[in-house]
Amino acid sequence: MRRFAATALLSLAPAAAMADGTLPQMDLKNPLTLDQLGWMAVILLVLYFLLSRWALPEMGKVLANRAAAIERDLTAARGAKAAADLAARELNATLRQARHAALAQVAAAVAQAKAEAALNAAALNAKLDEKLAQSEAQIAAARTQAMAAIKPVAEQATQTILVRLTGAVPEGGQLGQRVDDALSARKVA
Numbered sequence: 267m268r269r270f271a272a273t274a275l276l277s278l279a280p281a282a283a284m285a286d287g288t289l290p291q292m293d294l295k296n297p298l299t300l301d302q303l304g305w306m307a308v309i310l311l312v313l314y315f316l317l318s319r320w321a322l323p324e325m326g327k328v329l330a331n332r333a334a335a336i337e338r339d340l341t342a343a344r345g346a347k348a349a350a351d352l353a354a355r356e357l358n359a360t361l362r363q364a365r366h367a368a369l370a371q372v373a374a375a376v377a378q379a380k381a382e383a384a385l386n387a388a389a390l391n392a393k394l395d396e397k398l399a400q401s402e403a404q405i406a407a408a409r410t411q412a413m414a415a416i417k418p419v420a421e422q423a424t425q426t427i428l429v430r431l432t433g434a435v436p437e438g439g440q441l442g443q444r445v446d447d448a449l450s451a452r453k454v455a
Contacts, residue, residue: 413449420445 293299421441428436 417442417445417449420449 290296291299424441424445425436428434428441
């Protein structure tokens with residue numbers, strides 16, 4: 267396959283190039299080649315002068331303007347970042363202060379609630395103590411009334427029991443004294 271491609275290319279080459287061994291584009295004996303080289307030099311010089319005097323300075327201006335705009339944008343971005351960092355620090359400080367203030371208010375509210383609860387508890391305890399004292403007084407009064415009501419019944423029951431057991435009637439003063447002693451012993455126990 268390679269041989270076929272090489273053969274096809276060689277068959278297409280001009281006979282003059284093959285006879286000489288040089289390419290026709292590089293044949294400096296040909297006057298057209300020298301004219302082409304001259305025009306090429308002139309065109310390159312004109313392009314060089316056009317580019318160096320007009321196009322390249324314009325590109326330099328564009329690049330300088332772009333660099334200045336980028337530097338301005340970077341400076342503005344640095345300033346904005348510094349302002350944002352400052353705002354973030356201020357926000358964090360404000361949040362810390364607000365948190366501390368809220369905690370202080372919560373602590374004050376808790377202390378106030380505890381104080382109010384203690385006052386309410388003291389007032390309720392005082393009321394309960396008062397009611398307890400009243401109840402104890404009522405119980406003592408009821409006990410005294412009950413004991414007073416029991417004494418005549420106890421004296422009569424004791425007298426009846428003694429009469430049935432002994433057949434003799436005891437003296438009233440002695441029997442009353444003994445019932446009082448017995449009831450007093452029950453109060454202590």
